[in-house]
Amino acid sequence: MPSVxxxxxxxxxxxxxxxxxxxxxxxxxxxxxxxxxPQDILAGAKSVVVFGGPTYWTGAWKSQSxxxxxxxRKFGNARKALASKIxxxxxxxxxxxxxxxxxxxxxxxxxxxxxxxxxxxxxxxxRSMAAGIILNKDFGLLNLGxxxxxxxxxxxxxxxxxVCPDKSCWQLWQKEHSLPCxxxxxxxxxxxxxxxxxxxxxxxxxxxxxxxxxxxxxxFQRILVEIVEEPDAGRRKAxxxxxxxxxxxxxxASGQELVGNxxxxxxxxxxxxxxxxxxxN
Amino acid sequence: MTRGKGIAMYVVPxxxxxxxxxxxxxxxxxxxxxxxxxxxxxxxxxxxxxxxGITAEIVREIRSIAEIDSLPxxxxxxxxxxxxxxxxxxxxxxxxx
Numbered sequence: 001m002p003s004v005x006x007x008x009x010x011x012x013x014x015x016x017x018x019x020x021x022x023x024x025x026x027x028x029x030x031x032x033x034x035x036x037x038p039q040d041i042l043a044g045a046k047s048v049v050v051f052g053g054p055t056y057w058t059g060a061w062k063s064q065s066x067x068x069x070x071x072x073r074k075f076g077n078a079r080k081a082l083a084s085k086i087x088x089x090x091x092x093x094x095x096x097x098x099x100x101x102x103x104x105x106x107x108x109x110x111x112x113x114x115x116x117x118x119x120x121x122x123x124x125x126x127r128s129m130a131a132g133i134i135l136n137k138d139f140g141l142l143n144l145g146x147x148x149x150x151x152x153x154x155x156x157x158x159x160x161x162x163v164c165p166d167k168s169c170w171q172l173w174q175k176e177h178s179l180p181c182x183x184x185x186x187x188x189x190x191x192x193x194x195x196x197x198x199x200x201x202x203x204x205x206x207x208x209x210x211x212x213x214x215x216x217x218x219x220f221q222r223i224l225v226e227i228v229e230e231p232d233a234g235r236r237k238a239x240x241x242x243x244x245x246x247x248x249x250x251x252x253a254s255g256q257e258l259v260g261n262x263x264x265x266x267x268x269x270x271x272x273x274x275x276x277x278x279x280x281n
Numbered sequence: 282m283t284r285g286k287g288i289a290m291y292v293v294p295x296x297x298x299x300x301x302x303x304x305x306x307x308x309x310x311x312x313x314x315x316x317x318x319x320x321x322x323x324x325x326x327x328x329x330x331x332x333x334g335i336t337a338e339i340v341r342e343i344r345s346i347a348e349i350d351s352l353p354x355x356x357x358x359x360x361x362x363x364x365x366x367x368x369x370x371x372x373x374x375x376x377x378x
Contacts, residue, residue, distance in 0.1 A: 066364040103310035110310050110326075127315050144335045162317075203313040206306065206351050212362035218349045219357050226354050242359065262364060 005154050011089055015050040015082035016075065018139045019119040021122030022147040024048075025148070028117065036113055038148045042099045047153040049086055050115070050122035052134075052142025053079060055260065058276045061267065070261045081109060085145045096151035103144070107216075109205065115144040123156040128164035129191050130181035132205040135163040140272030141263075152207055162197060166270045170196045180268035185211070189265055211262040215244075215251035223248065235275040282298055293342040296337050302347040311351075327376075 002010070003104035005022060012020040025038035053075030060072035083100035090098035103115045119125055124144075125136040136142050142185040169179050173193045182189050188208040191201035209218050223245050223262050230236040239245060251257045267271050306312070312322040326344065330337040 031322065033322075035325055035327065064368050066368045069368075075338075107326075107341055108348050109340040110344075132313050134317050198315060198317055205313060206311040206312070206348050209348070210352060210357040213362065214357060214361050214364070221349050222352075222354050222357060228346055244361070245372075262360075264364070264367065 005117040012051045016078045017053040020051040042148045044051035044150045049147045050118040055143040075143040098149040122250040140275035184264040214261045215248045
């Protein structure tokens with residue numbers, strides 16, 4: 001008879017994720033401030049089941065249009081259904097409280113709990129130079145989901161060796177002091193390697209928004225202020241009825257192009273390129 | 282910031298916003314640093330408030346505005362155009378190694 005942990009992981013893998021692990025809720029206190037821990041989401045939380053699937057279809061990266069790539073998300077819808085399946089198993093079969101958590105934000109861009117931290121503590125990957133994105137050695141960029149539960153589960157461990165930098169990146173850094181991620185987005189990223197490891201990485205998230213969420217809520221709010229403040233009637237009409245604002249409204253109404261609009265920092269990451277390139281290509 | 286007076290409770294005075302916006306943004310999750318140790322993690326609104334001597338509610342409002350207000354509208358247009366330009370001129374995706 002499989003262990004409870006194995007059974008939950010089998011449900012996750014059968015539901016379409018590629019990697020799954022368990023993080024101990026108590027360990028979040030070492031890294032996350034009060035108010036942003038599993039116990040703040042679900043009172044008495046003991047464990048977090050964390051899973052990740054492929055963010056995009058592999059063909060998305062061969063598209064010449066960043067907008068098409070942004071719309072070619074593979075795991076987004078499955079992720080929520082999978083979280084429900086895992087939570088349902090915990091509630092109905094094992095009789096503990098469970099709550100799916102999909103990275104919802106408390107205010108603006110601050111989440112109730114960091115899914116990056118969840119993934120790290122569950123051993124799904126480690127932080128990368130590419131905006132601190134969690135990099136999985138086999139699957140590269142993961143689209144993450146989680147279920148918080150009061151069920152005590154045997155946790156997995158964080159990885160002992162970092163996935164980033166890849167050996168080839170360290171070689172490139174020694175030769176040119178350059179990295180595919182830093183070259184991909186000098187606007188949002190800076191950092192350096194030392195002794196084959198990340199010495200320092202800085203990700204300026206507010207500068208990333210126009211790239212990663214070009215037509216999302218922040219864009220709507222920014223244009224709205226411009227429209228309201230615009231004294232010229234003709235220009236006001238052009239702002240309100242023009243193609244960009246129309247696209248923003250369509251994005252908000254349909255959920256299309258809301259997130260994942262960029263990816264230039266991860267596009268040429270050798271770990272992710274290896275993970276997403278089909279063998280027959 | 283006035284509490285219990287409708288929308289006024291969410292409106293931070295512009296002078297307060299201008300005074301603290303850069304510091305709030307710099308200490309918040311808007312700037313994420315990593316050196317392998319998590320010695321310098323971003324602060325929560327409450328933690329920033331304690332450092333600056335203002336309330337967490339004021340910090341939340343300042344941060345919410347500053348996260349969007351820190352860039353002009355042209356940043357969104359420019360981002361859109363630069364992504365399109367880069368996609369069209371991109372180098373080939375490296376082959377499997």
